[in-house]
Structure formats: structure tokens, C-alpha cells
Amino acid sequence: MTRILVVDDEPDTVDLVKSIMEGAGYKVETAYNGKECLAKVKKEKVDIVLLDIMMPDMSGWDVFGKIMKSKKKMKVAFISIIEVSPERKDALMKQGLKDYIMKPFTKDELLKRIKKMI
């Protein structure tokens, strides 16, 4: 079973994504900041990380960088309000990012993107 770690400083958003994912039958772990995320990534087996960018303690960019450095076998996708240019997206993809999902998203769209990642 695919394990998904949802990281967002907004508990409501985390709950929303969690409900959608669990509804689709995924096992979901949650983290509410960068530190927590990195700790969970270390301890538990995670297949996909859905990572918010704007978080108070540590930005999604930094968290992504650290996960990539740890060379663990997991797929990371940003899920963010921030719009980035196609170039930036390409550069991130080259660094190992799997997808860049824009908020707001619809349930169908989100599930489609996750399926694609797997």
C-alpha cells in the first residue's frame, strides 16, 4: 500500500488532503512543519511526500533539498499556492521533484496526479 506523507502548516488543508487520499485508499501520515516532516521521513517508510512551500519554521524548498540529500527512495511533490515559472518548475524537476500541484485543487485532479506519480 502506498504511503503518503502530507506536510502543511494549515491543519485544515492537511485534513482535506488526508480525507481525499484515505477515501482513495492510501495510507496517510501527516506533518505540520518542516522539522516534523524530516523526522517522519527518517523514522517511517514513506512513498510520496506532498509538500507545502510556505511554512513558518522551514520552507518547502529547504525541506525538499534535505530530503533529496538524504537519498531516500521517495517521491516528492510540491502542493502550493505559489505560482512558479515553467523554467523554475523544470529546474526543480531536474533536481528530483515529481510534480508541482497548484492550490486550489479539485479532488479528481489531485487523485489523478497522485496516480500518475505512482
Place this chain on the structure above:
Amino acid sequence: MLPSLRSKIVLITSVILLLAIGANSFSNSLFFSSEYSNVLQSSVFVVGENLRSQLNRILKLGIRLEDITGFEEQCQETVESYDYIAHAMIVDTRGKILFHSDPSEEGRTLTDPKILDLLKTGEGGIQIITENGNEYYEVMIPVFGIHDERIGAVGMGLPVEYVSGKADGLRAQSIFIMLVSFGVATFSLIFFISLWVTRPLTKLTMAIEDMGKEGGLNRKVQIRSNDEIGKLASTFNRMTDDLKKSREKTEKYSDQMEDKVSTRTTELEKKVKEMNEARIATLNIMEDIGEANKELEDRQKQIENANRELKKLDKLKSEFMNIGAHELKTPLIPIVGYLDMMRDAKNLDESQKTQIETCLRNANRLQMLVNDILDMSKLEAGSMKFEMKKTDVLAMIKNSVVDIETEAKKQGIKVISKLPESLPKLVIDEYRITEVLANLLNNAIKYNKPNGTITVSAGHKEKKVIVRVQDTGIGISKSDMKKMFTKFFQADTSAKRKYGGTGLGLAICKSIIKHHGGDIWIESELGKGSAFIFTLPIKKQEGGNDEDTCG
């Protein structure tokens, strides 16, 4: 020291004079003594000729030479008449003396061979002989008989001593004349040099010496002559005049200067005093300036602080844009998300479903509004980031058309593309221009009539790429055309309710196009539809070249 000018001139001239006169006298004395000797000799011949003609007269009477008596008287007479003739005689062809001025000599035969040779020639001549210790010029003139036969000769003696004595006298005379003329010449020379040269020069010298003395310049040199010294004197006089004038001027000047100097000195003293005061004042001012500078520095610091504050504010503003965007968007995410999930719930009745749909639609609208407001704010604040790069505009338009085709089909609207084979590449922010195009295309769908058409066309001319989106909708009145691009303006409020929309789309489009240096406008006729047209400039490095266009 060299002697005076006069002595020098006299010395040089005397030497030249002396040499000239001496040489002349010497050559004269030589010439005259030889000439005198010749003259004497010639006159001896003449005298001798005279004596011979006397003898010839007697011989012509037919008397033979041996028979003549008393002719010695004629000889004596001749000697007495001419003091330079020492003796006169008649000799026969063998040299025997027949008659002689000194009768004691008669009967003697001449033995000197030079004389004997003369007697043989028959032509006569002159020879120097020595007789009794005295030298003579002996002149022999032949005497001829009636038949022109040579019968003897007349002999005359001219003492050499007499001739040389006369020559010596001449030489002495000549030397005397020379000395006298030399003396006279030298004296005249001294006199005239003194008169014409030395004295005027002395006058001039004295005048020059006097110049230094009191009133020396008033003196005039009185030399009236046309020679160089005269000119020198008149020049000197002119010079003294000029000098006098200039000295007077100088004196006047120096008097004035003295006055001025004293005046100026007073002024200067005053000035120095004033300057001292000014200096003190300046020092005070400097102090003030120092204070002012300090104040200025303080001000500058304040300004710097204010700037820092402003920068902070600016940063805060852009942070607000980002955070605001985040904060405004974030609450909408779970709302829209859960509504989306609830829509799929199975145990809902129709009215509940409608309520959820309405909630969802409005939440979506709010989301769009938030997005548009944030974009507009960014554009107005100039904080919108444009990523300009070379873009294939034609491909961009085609993609945008593809993106709306599904939605258009859903509404029963036909999309027609009238695109050229190629368009120049442009340096633009592809994302933002796509946003503009999508906005126009969405509007064309929203405001079209049922089963209407959308025509997308593009082209380029005059350094511009032109894109046109034509619909077959209700059209826009002329008065509304310009307002269309203002914020929150919608021509038909009923359409707003029907289709949603924020009223910011076209304002954002205009702002984006303007940022690219292009233009956007509407061409419309009520009832026949509207065309939204925008242009994008082709900059030099982008257009004109076929390689830069793409099909």
C-alpha cells in the same frame, strides 16, 4: 693703455704718409739722377757737336787739320763756358792730341784702348775712363774731311764726380722737400682731426658725462656738420630730449606712485584690519558650518533611516503581497476541497445538492477574485515579475486555442483559427501573454450567442504582431469600449451574474500588454459581435530575420 684716438689716427696716417712720400722721393731721386746724368751727357754731345762744326767750318776753307793753329782757344772757351766740361780736345785718328783746353796736354797720344776703339768706329760714343785718378765720361765725336774721310775726333770730358755730386744735391733736395711736406701733412692731419673728429667727440663725451649731473639733460651738443659725428650729435641731442621727457614722465610717475602708494598703504592697512575681522567672522562661520554639517549629517542619517524604513516598508509590502496571497487563498482551499467532496456524497437530496453547488460556485468565484485582486495589486505596485524570453508566439496561440476547445464545444461554440504559416519570435513573458489570450478566449465563449463562432487570427506588420479574437456575441457600445479595460467594469450586469467573473480580467490584460509595450483595444458593433485585438512589438533583434520566424 693705448694712446688717444687722435694719436692713433695720426700715428697710422703718418706711417702711411711717410712710407708714401719716402718711396716717392726715393724713386724720384733715382730717376732724376739717372735722367740728369743722361741730360748732361746729351748736352756734352751738343757742346761737342758745336766744337766739331767750328772745326768743320775751318776745314771747309780747305785748310788741313795738321795746318790749323790756335784751335786750343776754342777748346778753352768751351771748357770755360760749361762748368760741367772738364776738358775739350781734338785728336787725330791715331789718338794723338792736336788741340787741348790744357795746352800742356797737346802732343800726347791717348792710350786707353776703349777710346782707341771708339776712334776706329767713326761713329763716336761715350766711355768712362780714368785719367790722373779722376773718372770721366769721355765723349768722342768723329771729325770728317772734305772728302768725307775720317780725319780725327772731338773729345770732351765730363767728370763723373760732377754728375754724382749733382745727383746727391738733387736727392738731398728731394729729402728736404719730403720732410717738409711730411711735417706739413702731419700737422694738418693733427689739426683737422682735432677740428673735425676729436673736438666734437670730446664735446659729446663731456655732454654724456654731464648727463649724469644735475641739469645735464638740458645741455645741447653744438656740432653742426653733415658727417657721421654731426649725425651722432643730433641723434644724441634727440636722445637726450627723449631721455629728458621720459625722465620727466618717470619723475611725474614716481611722484604719483608715491602718492598712490601712500594712499594704497592706508587702504591696505584698512583692508588688513577688515580681513582680520572677516577672518574672525569666517572662523565663526566655519564653526557654524561645522555645526550645520553635523546637523546635515544628522539629517542624512535620518534620511538613511527613513530610506531603510521605506525599504523595510517596501519589503513588507511585497511580503504582504505574498503572505496576503497565501493568507487569502489558504482558507479557501479546505472550503472548496470539502465542498467538492460533499458534492459526491450519496445521501443528499436535490435541494442540498443545489446548495452545495452554489457554495462551491461562489467559493470558486471568491478564489478567482482573490487571484485577480492579487495580480492587479502586483501589476499596479510594479512588483509583478515578468520573465521575458524569446517565445514562439504562433505555437503559443495554437496551444491556447486547444486549451479552450473543450469548453467551447460544451457551449456549442465553433472555434475557427485563421493563423499565418509563420510569425516572428517575440521576447515576452509567455505565461502572462497566455493568460491574456485565455482571458480573451474565455470571454469570447462567455459572451457569445448560442452556436456562435470564435475566430482567432494573427499577423504581423510594421514591427508589430497583431492577435485578434473575434466573437459573434451581443457586441459592445462605443461608450462602453474604453471602460471595458477599467477595473470592475462589466457592460452587462446580467451576464456577470450568469457567468461570474471578477471584473478585473481585462484590466489585468491591458496592464500586461502595456508592460510589453503593446496595445489592446476593441472593435465592435452592437448585435454583430466584438473583436478584442492586441499587439506586441517586434524588437530589432527578434524580427526581420526569416530564421527567427517560425511556422
